[in-house]
Amino acid sequence: MAVVLNSKLALEVWAGVECTVNRVGEEYFDQLERNGHAMRLDDLDLFAELGIKAIRYPVLWERTAPDGLENADWSWADERLGRLRSLGINPIVGLVHHGSGPVHTSLVDPEFPEKLALYARAVAERYPWVSFYTPVNEPLTTARFSGMYGHWYPHGRDELSFARALLGQCRAIALSMKAIRKINPNAQLVQTDDLGKVYSTPTLAYQAEFENERRWLTFDLLCGRVNSTHPMWGYLRYCGISEAEIEWFLQNPCPPDIMGINHYLTSDRFLDERRERYPASSYGSNGQHEYADVEAVRVCAEGAGGPRTLLLEAWERYKLPIAVTEAHVSCTREEQLRWLYEVWNAALSLRDEGVDVRAITAWALLGSYDWNSLLTRCVGYYESGVFDLRSPHPRPTAIASLMRDLSAGRKPNHPVLDTPGWWHRQERLLYPAVSCRSLEGENKSKWTLTSRFPHTTLPSPLIIVGASGTLGRAFARLCELRGITYHLLSRREMDIANPASVDAVLSKLKPWAVVNAAGYVRVDDAEREPDICIRVNAEGAATLATACAKHNVALLTFSSDLVFDGTVSNPYMESDTVAPLNVYGCSKALAEKLVLKVNPSSLVIRTSAFFGPWDDYNFVTIALRQLSAGNTFVAAEDAIVSPTYVPDLVHASLDLLIDGECGLWHLANKSAITWADLARLAAKKAGFNPSNIIALPTQELGLTAKRPNYSVLGSNRGELMSCLDSAMSRYFDECQRF
CATH class of the missing domain: 3.40.50.720 (NAD(P)-binding Rossmann-like Domain)
Structure with a gap:
């Protein structure tokens, strides 16, 4: 069933199940248990009715082999991957999703990469027909949350923990794909990471420049680009990473077959040293300046760069095939529809300009729990997705209808799509507006808000x-x-x-x-x-x-x-x-x-x-x-x-x-x-x-x-x-x- 996704084919609709198994202290938070998908095989038939071509799907290390490969329980994955295969949906198999592995390892364990590679080989041996893998989801984001901000295990709050977690995950990806390809030489790496952009006042331009370079580290490491002349070489050495650890990636490159770009409205940030303009919860420091770090969409007069800017930047930097591997916004239903459709239209317009965008992915098919606290608490805060779990059975929302239209090549006609999302409307501004002149991606673009909403009359009321x-x-x-x-x-x-x-x-x-x-x-x-x-x-x-x-x-x-x-x-x-x-x-x-x-x-x-x-x-x-x-x-x-x-x-x-x-x-x-x-x-x-x-x-x-x-x-x-x-x-x- 191996399928090579062809850039000449139509833009595809993929989907994903929020499947994070993260660890806080000694407690594991399992989204699959909370959303019930762990127990509902029939969900897959609902997913197939959306017309999707592929699905990001978990065969997670922590769930399958928490007590070692010799005690692995494959029954859940056997049944579900088998059903996906019969439904004609390509699984993009994820092995670690914001997790840190079983209890006997962690992201800063020197043996983490080799341990994950052993698990990856076992997965490939059991499912040799699977052709798409994401061994580790969002390494940079996970390293920040686990090694820099202390939110998730091992709760590091220093540069070295961050760097060790990042390099460990990237090395695990490379070793895992090497192990998988020994079983299936044609296996493809769909590597994801959350990609945002940082804007700032002139005073903090140096910090924004640094963060806008660091955001590429997952892909630069895997592509073997981080050498002694790379802007992040000195930073990694400053963190405490040895030259040999960095050079390993030069000798063992593992470029993605498809770059998976995850982008959220909160991903773009704005840095401002005038902290009095912003709430205290936004305050931070880099040791040189104290500043507020807020969502760019809430302050930038021109609006944040958005998905099109990020996709274009990724293409120009790597010239690798791209997919939007998560498209979701936590908001009211019409805003969810507007965001997904805007991402779709941005991808279409880039394809018209020669950018190899393969698919967009409607994320969180079943919604998600407690992401408003970054999964640090278990209080039951639910965000609905393509399906709403607050009914006795997963209830398809209007997003399901939108996905069916896009999958079938039909133009969606829901009237709420005729109005721009809140991120384009004036009420998005919560703070004094500041010009963010570095929206160069938008300035190069043929796509504008006017072309997206060309109506000369008001939308149907x-x-x-x-x-x-x-x-x-x-x-x-x-x-x-x-x-x-x-x-x-x-x-x-x-x-x-x-x-x-x-x-x-x-x-x-x-x-x-x-x-x-x-x-x-x-x-x-x-x-x-x-x-x-x-x-x-x-x-x-x-x-x-x-x-x-x-x-x-x-x-x-x-x-x-x-x-x-x-x-x-x-x-x-x-x-x-x-x-x-x-x-x-x-x-x-x-x-x-x-x-x-x-x-x-x-x-x-x-x-x-x-x-x-x-x-x-x-x-x-x-x-x-x-x-x-x-x-x-x-x-x-x-x-x-x-x-x-x-x-x-x-x-x-x-x-x-x-x-x-x-x-x-x-x-x-x-x-x-x-x-x-x-x-x-x-x-x-x-x-x-x-x-x-x-x-x-x-x-x-x-x-x-x-x-x-x-x-x-x-x-x-x-x-x-x-x-x-x-x-x-x-x-x-x-x-x-x-």
């Missing part, structure tokens, strides 16, 4: 109905933040209960989707005005759904936990039977039925008990206002709900809408709490005396409409929302900013 309501205004605010073009409409501008009004607006604005955030929300008043409530909530929603179906426009509309009667003691799921106790609940239950009947592709989200920072009339805000004034606050002690932080709800809803999801979904922050305890929780976090909260039975509150005593929402489709404690903390943070 999202319509948000409900301009006067909390939810509608929150959608508008967060669409603005996310770069999603929208129109926020009042009832006067579009009456959803009037078919002619709806049809006229959809015909004029030509939206790609409609968010119905309008509705009759006065639960007690609905008992006195049932006809009005039903007309707005049910008939209006059905009218809107009918029009959206006619115009082929996606619809997102909202329902309520009050469609349930509260006779259970476990969270309600989407499949549970509705049995509303009041008119409002009846109107929402009827709306669900009508909307999904006339337009089954609609997305209907049930939610509960709003609180948020941007309006004055939600339960939490009212409670805190009363307590702040020294008043008591009365709340139900026997009604259990799952409160919903409005910004979380909006973000999750938009992601589902962009993903093309439909049917009923439950979205609420994970919790089960009485109204009185919710008020106490908010009071404690705000520093108020919770004893000023008076808890009473619901029947003593004088409410007109009957409410369920239990209306907690769970989900059998996916739990996308954080826990209540996290939401409450962010509520207070946002209130301080607002």
Whole structure:
């Protein structure tokens, strides 16, 4: 099955599973265990449906032979590599991924290279048909994190530990490929590293120049370029590396068959000695100057260089075939789509200019855990990827659709792609803008932001109905933040209960989707005005759904936990039977039925008990206002709900809408709490005396409409929302900013 990737063929789509097994102290953090892929063979069939040609895939030393080759367990790799082979997907086999090997070795172990080479030979002997290898992922990055910054084992914080870790990994790569090629002479090295670029003020130009030279060390060592005249020769000698250790690479070159460039928005940095402009967490020193080290995209007036600049620099330096071996951004769904598509278009344009770019790789198919802390803690922070693991089974996101389009040679047409990513928009600047004149790669380029976004008219908008309501205004605010073009409409501008009004607006604005955030929300008043409530909530929603179906426009509309009667003691799921106790609940239950009947592709989200920072009339805000004034606050002690932080709800809803999801979904922050305890929780976090909260039975509150005593929402489709404690903390943070 060996395939030689031909530069004359079309640009390929590859993929990768985040598979890091890193060590912190004596603890190993295993992404494959955390993302569940260690136990799910069927994931590979999902991956194949994306149309990918190759996949970066782990046969990791730490997992396969932690107790030596004589005790190796190949069963996992046998089954999965066999399935990939039958699916026609080329595995690019990784042996160490940000790891340091089994417990009996480390990156600074003098025998690490030889030990890994023995393992590499065993892998090649067992799978002689495998033709692509990455023996060690990102040696330079791993050496920095393990030998310079002390994040990962062996937790070095000095230049010598860094240099030893780097040279040990590079030597391990060369020896491993030598061992592999004794079994498979045609085996190819796909060598990866994170490649960024450093910009600076004139004062720190010398530091930027040094770092921009050091970033190439993995490839320069493997290509046998580091001799006594190389700019990094003196640095390595200063670190404590002997001439013989460096010269070994001159005598044993192992140039990559394909250079794997990993590039993230955080990879490009800006150095500034004016530290007062930046947060203390960014401060550093080189012994000569103290300075701030921040993301270049947050300060450079022209923007950071980006993937095209890096790919072009790599090509001009080495003239070797290139692949983008990781393309991922931790952000909202539309930004993930924009980044991957931008990387794809940059690669296409470079190919047109004669640069041998073979593929781009959608990284973290299953997402990743705790990279926000650089894998130094295990707290469960999850970033979704091509698939979202917060559902019972890996759920394909809009990125999966994008990959299928690119793999099949189709032009993607998702409307959110028509807007530049946040890294191009003005709001990216968090600090005073500084000109970064060294964007020479972009200046040489025929590709510009204008050519990427040539539209003379605005992108197709999202319509948000409900301009006067909390939810509608929150959608508008967060669409603005996310770069999603929208129109926020009042009832006067579009009456959803009037078919002619709806049809006229959809015909004029030509939206790609409609968010119905309008509705009759006065639960007690609905008992006195049932006809009005039903007309707005049910008939209006059905009218809107009918029009959206006619115009082929996606619809997102909202329902309520009050469609349930509260006779259970476990969270309600989407499949549970509705049995509303009041008119409002009846109107929402009827709306669900009508909307999904006339337009089954609609997305209907049930939610509960709003609180948020941007309006004055939600339960939490009212409670805190009363307590702040020294008043008591009365709340139900026997009604259990799952409160919903409005910004979380909006973000999750938009992601589902962009993903093309439909049917009923439950979205609420994970919790089960009485109204009185919710008020106490908010009071404690705000520093108020919770004893000023008076808890009473619901029947003593004088409410007109009957409410369920239990209306907690769970989900059998996916739990996308954080826990209540996290939401409450962010509520207070946002209130301080607002």
